[in-house]
Amino acid sequence: MAEEKKTEEGQEPVPAWQLFYDNIFLLLFLGIAIPTLVYTVWGLMEIVQIPELPVFKP
Amino acid sequence: MDYRICSLTGFKIHKTAEDLVKWNMVTAILFLTLGGFMGLLMALTRWPSVHYLDATHYYRFLTLHGFNALLLWILFFEIGLVYFTSAILLNTRVVAPFVGWIAYALMLVGAMFVNIVVFAGKADVLFTSYVPLKANGVYYLGIIIFAVGALTAFGHFFANIIQAKRDGAYKNTLPLGTFGLAAASIIGVFTLAHGAVIMIPVFFWSIDLIKYIDPGTYRLIFWALGHASQQINVCAMVAMWYMSAAFVLGANPVNEKLSRTAFVLYILFINIASEHHLLVDPIFSTWHKVVNTGYMMHLAVLASMIHAFAIPASMEVALRKKGYTKGLFDWLKNAPWGNPAFSATFLSIIGFGFLGGITGVIFGTEQFNIIRHNTFAITGHFHATVVSGTTVAFMGGTYLLIPYIFRREIILPRLAAFQPYLYAIGVAVMLIGMIAAGSYGVPRRHWDITFSSAIFPFSFDPSTDIFLSIMGVGGLLAVLGGVIFIIVSLGSIMFGRRTE
Amino acid sequence: MAEEKEKRKDKMEAPGTFALSIIFLVAFIIIWFAHLKWLIEVWGVK
Numbered sequence: 001m002a003e004e005k006k007t008e009e010g011q012e013p014v015p016a017w018q019l020f021y022d023n024i025f026l027l028l029f030l031g032i033a034i035p036t037l038v039y040t041v042w043g044l045m046e047i048v049q050i051p052e053l054p055v056f057k058p
Numbered sequence: 059m060d061y062r063i064c065s066l067t068g069f070k071i072h073k074t075a076e077d078l079v080k081w082n083m084v085t086a087i088l089f090l091t092l093g094g095f096m097g098l099l100m101a102l103t104r105w106p107s108v109h110y111l112d113a114t115h116y117y118r119f120l121t122l123h124g125f126n127a128l129l130l131w132i133l134f135f136e137i138g139l140v141y142f143t144s145a146i147l148l149n150t151r152v153v154a155p156f157v158g159w160i161a162y163a164l165m166l167v168g169a170m171f172v173n174i175v176v177f178a179g180k181a182d183v184l185f186t187s188y189v190p191l192k193a194n195g196v197y198y199l200g201i202i203i204f205a206v207g208a209l210t211a212f213g214h215f216f217a218n219i220i221q222a223k224r225d226g227a228y229k230n231t232l233p234l235g236t237f238g239l240a241a242a243s244i245i246g247v248f249t250l251a252h253g254a255v256i257m258i259p260v261f262f263w264s265i266d267l268i269k270y271i272d273p274g275t276y277r278l279i280f281w282a283l284g285h286a287s288q289q290i291n292v293c294a295m296v297a298m299w300y301m302s303a304a305f306v307l308g309a310n311p312v313n314e315k316l317s318r319t320a321f322v323l324y325i326l327f328i329n330i331a332s333e334h335h336l337l338v339d340p341i342f343s344t345w346h347k348v349v350n351t352g353y354m355m356h357l358a359v360l361a362s363m364i365h366a367f368a369i370p371a372s373m374e375v376a377l378r379k380k381g382y383t384k385g386l387f388d389w390l391k392n393a394p395w396g397n398p399a400f401s402a403t404f405l406s407i408i409g410f411g412f413l414g415g416i417t418g419v420i421f422g423t424e425q426f427n428i429i430r431h432n433t434f435a436i437t438g439h440f441h442a443t444v445v446s447g448t449t450v451a452f453m454g455g456t457y458l459l460i461p462y463i464f465r466r467e468i469i470l471p472r473l474a475a476f477q478p479y480l481y482a483i484g485v486a487v488m489l490i491g492m493i494a495a496g497s498y499g500v501p502r503r504h505w506d507i508t509f510s511s512a513i514f515p516f517s518f519d520p521s522t523d524i525f526l527s528i529m530g531v532g533g534l535l536a537v538l539g540g541v542i543f544i545i546v547s548l549g550s551i552m553f554g555r556r557t558e
Numbered sequence: 559m560a561e562e563k564e565k566r567k568d569k570m571e572a573p574g575t576f577a578l579s580i581i582f583l584v585a586f587i588i589i590w591f592a593h594l595k596w597l598i599e600v601w602g603v604k
Contacts, residue, residue, distance in 0.1 A: 014230070015315075017315065017319075018230075018231065018315075019230075020322075021231075021237075021318045021319075021322055022230045022231050022232075024216070024219065024232070024240050024244075025216075027240070027241075027244060027322065027325050028216070028244045028247065030325070030326055031241075031244040031245065031247075031248060031325040031326060031329075032244070032247060032248045032251070034326050034327070034330075035248060035282075035286075035326075035327075035329035035330045036248070038330050038349065038350065038354065039278075039282065039329065039330040039332060039333060039350055040252065040278065040279065040282055042346055043278040043336075043342060043346060044275065044278065046341060046342055046343055046346055047272070047274050047275055047278065047341055050341060312571060312572065367575060367579055370572075370575045370578065371571070371572035371575040371576075372572075374571075374572040374574050374575050375571050375572055378571075386573055386574045386577045387574050387577070388574075389574055390574060390578075412582075
């Protein structure tokens, strides 16, 4: 079903993209870091920049 | 370590892995039953000529429908897939089995807390529980416990694949099905981390330990939990498509690099699509909205388009190898349409892609969203993705896993063959009714669209009645299909003839 | 490996799926413009 490519020693160098995709923990880091920065952190920065209404006291 | 060799596939199956898959799958189906029953009540209430429930119970059962159908059925099934792909598919074992059981117990306890407190009438806050709506503290506590359980299981996935590599189960590259669930687990970590960040303060607010939760912040972070959890579903569903094609037809991906690239695009860019829930919020700048939904989201959409063509292409190649080479469509005509695992996969691809995906991308643009926000069209969109897409795919997956994992034959095979068609077509009719009604402005989550007790009268165009009736009829067909699925799946698990 | 790549270069492996994608693309464009026409003529959308 899955990977047919079995590279023998010294036969074919593993492509760089394959090395990147194989690194699950790098993907885990990027998959959390990128959306957290672009969506969450940026969103929070925008919320914080809105001035509070002087009338409302929580 | 107990292992057995599967007589159908040759996989070496670890006993704990198998048990965890079984328990999670059966639990998923039981919550689908509850969620589906609530869905029936929803359809009968939004159908104007029936209008079955009263207002209080409508909102209460809508909360339950959302929670059981969208969160519980799907996440329990996905955790089953986590163990299937991180242990069984790799011919290896589950690390520290007790962790799997703790995760399951936490998820179940959290699920029961939420269901009980909502049934008791203490949390009519709908699935999104927007502050300042305040539910009983047990509601939030239940969600937190459930989320911790799911996070534990996703963490367990990573532990399993690390150990599998050490055991030599794979050299460097995971099989594609496992890779898809790895993408799902990565998104799961993002999702549940955000869930903890928002639900824990909201829990303290519900017991009056915190004075105030800003609704804008809540929405931003809630939807990182809320929508990203749907992206877990997308990855798991797509992985299920590849696995079904492989198991049923012996299909290989036509281009592994392309398919994996598509999963990586999901990992990097799909979560920011959560922004589309915030498109009409005045707080966020147009930049935030357009970059997240306009630029980045379409990279994830590109990934979906890759999968949408790669999987049928892989099916075609596999069928051509089997000898169906006449003309352009001989392979399509001779595909195993009578095999519910196959037909469910194909129907799911069409439903998710054409109905769900297209409406999603359209409604997710800022200009269009303002017209469709909070209308029934949104409900139609997400029923297309989650029901005609993910749920149908998981139903197909169940038909595969019952012989493999439960080692039972499917009972009532003619009914089982018919079930995916009935369900998918019923859901499609239902959601077309929803989208049409929503195009006229019919709101979602609204018990009385005649505004009978409002000061200012308003009535929708009379054709909305037709569309809502179409929705009702489609809903009934879908429920019938769902009932057949429950009977066939649970019946096969309990009474099906053993295969070995 | 090299001859396999050579063979694959001339032969489309999934012509049926390619044909389906063209059919769906054309159908989508037709339905899209038809529904716009309907919105404008029947509903007066500008």
